[in-house]
Amino acid sequence: MDPRQPIYPAASARHALYDQHGYSPAVRSGDLLFVSGQVGSREDGSPEETYPAQVDRAFRNLEAVLDAAGCSFDDVIDVTTFHTDPEAQFPDLMPVKERYFPSRPFPAWTAVGVTWLAGFDFEIKVVARIPGA
Numbered sequence: 001m002d003p004r005q006p007i008y009p010a011a012s013a014r015h016a017l018y019d020q021h022g023y024s025p026a027v028r029s030g031d032l033l034f035v036s037g038q039v040g041s042r043e044d045g046s047p048e049e050t051y052p053a054q055v056d057r058a059f060r061n062l063e064a065v066l067d068a069a070g071c072s073f074d075d076v077i078d079v080t081t082f083h084t085d086p087e088a089q090f091p092d093l094m095p096v097k098e099r100y101f102p103s104r105p106f107p108a109w110t111a112v113g114v115t116w117l118a119g120f121d122f123e124i125k126v127v128a129r130i131p132g133a
Contacts, residue, residue: 004027005027006025006026006027007024007025007069008024008065009061009064009065009067009068010068017045023036025065026066031129032128032129032130033130035128037082037123037124038058038061038125039054039061039122040054040056040058040061040120041057047120051092052092054120055092055096058124062124063100066126066128069130075129075130076127077107077108077127077129079125079126080110080124080126081112081122082113082117082122082123082124083111083122084114084120084121085121086111
């Protein structure tokens, strides 16, 4: 197997965006999946209008990438999130986070405040273990 196997979600118009910007949505290496940062972008690449909608869409985009690799949120071992205004945004983030990670064991998680996310206000990237690999 190629040491870096790209993973693309099925039937997504976002493939053109990945090619345009020169990266893969995720890369499998052995039994690990490294998922690129997912934002709250619609199929055409435009951002959802509100922060809560961006967070919800980012998690759904992440779910599509995980699914393409045969993974689920239960397989996620490390999370990094990026926020343009963490203090103000966390109250909107937490209910979505709890929907996808409802119980222990929780993944390791690092949240980073940033000043720019290319027109977005939230980004999430993860590392997951591929089941049965």
